[in-house]
Amino acid sequence: MVQIEINNEEKADSLDWTFLKNSFNRDGVILTKNFFLKERIDSLKKSLIEVKLGKYKSGLLPDKIKYQGDKEKNCRVFHSACNVWKSDSEIKNFLLHSRLGFFASRLMGWDSCRINQDTFFCVQSGLGPTTFHQDNPYQDWHDSSGGVITAWIALEEITKEMGGLEFAVGSHRVSRKGEILNEPFINSDNYRIEFENFEQTTNSSHQIVTPSFAIGDVSFHHGDLWHGSGVNNSKYTRMSFSIHLMEGSAKFNTNISPYFSRFRKSDTDDLDNAFFPEF
Numbered sequence: 448m449v450q451i452e453i454n455n456e457e458k459a460d461s462l463d464w465t466f467l468k469n470s471f472n473r474d475g476v477i478l479t480k481n482f483f484l485k486e487r488i489d490s491l492k493k494s495l496i497e498v499k500l501g502k503y504k505s506g507l508l509p510d511k512i513k514y515q516g517d518k519e520k521n522c523r524v525f526h527s528a529c530n531v532w533k534s535d536s537e538i539k540n541f542l543l544h545s546r547l548g549f550f551a552s553r554l555m556g557w558d559s560c561r562i563n564q565d566t567f568f569c570v571q572s573g574l575g576p577t578t579f580h581q582d583n584p585y586q587d588w589h590d591s592s593g594g595v596i597t598a599w600i601a602l603e604e605i606t607k608e609m610g611g612l613e614f615a616v617g618s619h620r621v622s623r624k625g626e627i628l629n630e631p632f633i634n635s636d637n638y639r640i641e642f643e644n645f646e647q648t649t650n651s652s653h654q655i656v657t658p659s660f661a662i663g664d665v666s667f668h669h670g671d672l673w674h675g676s677g678v679n680n681s682k683y684t685r686m687s688f689s690i691h692l693m694e695g696s697a698k699f700n701t702n703i704s705p706y707f708s709r710f711r712k713s714d715t716d717d718l719d720n721a722f723f724p725e726f
């Protein structure tokens with residue numbers, strides 16, 4: 448898997464896009480080092496923590512707030528929340544004024560791009576893992592070509608001990624329709640089991656890579672790529688911000704789930720900018 452030094456997102460135009468696109472097509476993932484300046488991440492992190500504390504500057508709650516049971520203390524702790532951009536215009540502006548959309552469009556071959564769903568992860572010491580999965584089976588209610596691409600922003604330095612993201616490199620190219628998991632999405636006792644089953648049934652074998660992230664590094668992975676994350680065995684909280692992005696011209700398809708149907712207007716298949724902002 449390719450790691451490329453960006454040294455500030457503003458310089459994106461001058462990159463070797465043929466090389467990046469070829470690498471992304473082959474591996475299904477690239478890691479961009481120093482995509483965001485540390486100062487930008489520090490201010491983003493402040494806004495995200497306000498949302499975690501239940502302070503919603505815009506008056507709007509995130510779409511889903513998920514808790515994870517702490518096995519030892521038997522209490523419920525905040526693990527993640529989806530669409531936190533709704534709760535604070537600074538988070539929304541951070542995303543929409545960034546070059547994440549530009550990168551996503553270039554890598555996926557789209558003319559334009561919009562936010563599909565963000566997730567703020569806050570994995571405390573001893574918590575995790577995230578079960579190996581593909582993102583597209585959860586996002587099969589629209590017709591974005593290739594599905595989604597996910598930008599995962601490190602808000603902390605993330606070492607292997609912290610149980611960061613694990614990617615099964617190249618696994619997006621195995622042609623078999625993806626399915627949502629039988630295992631729970633978080634806290635599974637065997638977080639790689641479904642991927643291992645997939646490898647067995649498709650007679651394939653992919654290397655799992657767990658990159659280290661510095662603050663402001665961003666990985667981009669294809670919606671068909673298998674990935675997950677391990678238990679946070681460090682004493683620090685692992686904070687990251689993950690954004691699924693889809694094609695700007697995407698529309699609802701007929702496969703819409705009860706959950707996503709709440710964002711669909713009755714008279715059109717168009718995606719509304721109020722729910723899925725365009726870059």
Ligand SMILES: O=C(O)CCC(=O)C(=O)O
Pocket residue numbers: 568576577582597599612674675676687689690
């Ligand atoms: O951070 C994690 O544990 C999982 C993230 C993930 O699945 C994603 O960003 O698509």
Ligand SMILES: [Fe+2]
Pocket residue numbers: 580581582597674
């Ligand atoms: Fe994912």
